[in-house]
Amino acid sequence: MIEFRNVSKTYKNGTHALENINLKVEDGEFVYIMGPTGSGKSTLIKLLDGEEVPSGGSVIVNNVNVGRLRKSKVYLYRRKIGVVFQDYRLLPEKTVFENVAYALEVLDMPNDKIRKRTREVLKLVDLADKSNVKPRELSGGQQQRVAIARAIAKRPAILIADEPTGNLDPSMTDEMITLLEKINREEKTTLLVVTHNDVMVEYHPKRTIRIASGHIVNDGTHGDLFYKQGLGTIKRPAAQEKEKDKEVEQTLEVKEEPREKDKMTESEAQDQVISEITMQLDAIKELSEGDRHE
Numbered sequence: 001m002i003e004f005r006n007v008s009k010t011y012k013n014g015t016h017a018l019e020n021i022n023l024k025v026e027d028g029e030f031v032y033i034m035g036p037t038g039s040g041k042s043t044l045i046k047l048l049d050g051e052e053v054p055s056g057g058s059v060i061v062n063n064v065n066v067g068r069l070r071k072s073k074v075y076l077y078r079r080k081i082g083v084v085f086q087d088y089r090l091l092p093e094k095t096v097f098e099n100v101a102y103a104l105e106v107l108d109m110p111n112d113k114i115r116k117r118t119r120e121v122l123k124l125v126d127l128a129d130k131s132n133v134k135p136r137e138l139s140g141g142q143q144q145r146v147a148i149a150r151a152i153a154k155r156p157a158i159l160i161a162d163e164p165t166g167n168l169d170p171s172m173t174d175e176m177i178t179l180l181e182k183i184n185r186e187e188k189t190t191l192l193v194v195t196h197n198d199v200m201v202e203y204h205p206k207r208t209i210r211i212a213s214g215h216i217v218n219d220g221t222h223g224d225l226f227y228k229q230g231l232g233t234i235k236r237p238a239a240q241e242k243e244k245d246k247e248v249e250q251t252l253e254v255k256e257e258p259r260e261k262d263k264m265t266e267s268e269a270q271d272q273v274i275s276e277i278t279m280q281l282d283a284i285k286e287l288s289e290g291d292r293h294e
């Protein structure tokens with residue numbers, strides 16, 4: 001189960017991205033997250049996958065307090081979470097099959113199991129016949145499906161998709177959502193789907209959490225007025241305005257990782273995977289040492 005308890009997030013520059021969020025998502029649910037640009041959707045997801053820590057309150061996922069995880073343990077925790085990024089982040093020099101298999105090699109799975117699971121998920125996303133082609137030979141929608149296959153290969157308990165239909169035409173959008181429904185049904189994966197796509201939500205109605213200005217303004221299956229009003233980000237309190245420039249300077253000094261790399265080179269992507277493996281091994285070592293002390 002996912003639970004947000006009185007969660008707030010204020011970024012270093014003083015932006016209140018989320019305020020007092022209370023939320024429960026049960027295992028196996030399929031939930032849309034909607035809201036105007038800048039309302040806090042991605043922040044909510046980053047708190048969920050451990051990229052950001054809450055400024056107040058707690059984020060609990062299957063009894064793990066995510067904000068309290070040590071950095072080395074975040075990578076272990078992320079094995080339970082699959083994230084599909086809008087820009088796919090596929091490895092260009094690897095085939096479709098290799099892209100998916102790579103995500104499992106990182107987990108140190110035996111080869112025969114990797115091949116079996118890779119075939120299985122490629123079939124699920126209807127790309128079995130594209131196994132041996134490179135990502136550049138695929139359409140945008142097909143690349144997105146590879147990204148989904150890769151995210152679900154490790155059987156994450158939770159799959160988060162940020163705008164999975166952002167680049168698709170209406171018929172592909174319908175196919176995509178049908179695929180996500182299938183994953184939810186057949187793999188029993190909890191789905192959180194960030195979307196701006198009103199039509200999709202209308203044709204495939206589900207629980208919809210609507211966020212505006214960092215608050216949940218509606219949580220239900222039916223539409224509401226708040227979303228249509230397009231409320232913006234919470235305004236900084238006047239007292240904070242004076243500190244603004246100073247804070248901005250400080251924020252600039254702390255160079256943060258770009259949120260979404262447009263075109264990650266093969267070697268950059270490999271570096272990232274290798275650093276994840278190293279951290280995972282460290283974390284496993286740390287865990288097993290902890291066991292020995294107990």
Ligand SMILES: Nc1ncnc2c1ncn2[C@@H]1O[C@H](COP(=O)(O)OP(=O)(O)OP(=O)(O)O)[C@@H](O)[C@H]1O
Nearest residue numbers: 011013015017036037038039040041042043044233
């Ligand atoms: N790393 C950051 N540092 C400072 N402020 C941030 C950071 N990331 C997001 N924000 C701010 O927090 C607020 C919420 O941003 P968030 O990315 O969560 O919005 P969103 O709902 O995902 O928007 P979109 O639909 O455009 O993706 C915005 O005002 C944004 O400018």
Ligand SMILES: [Mg+2]
Nearest residue numbers: 041042043162
């Ligand atoms: Mg966003």
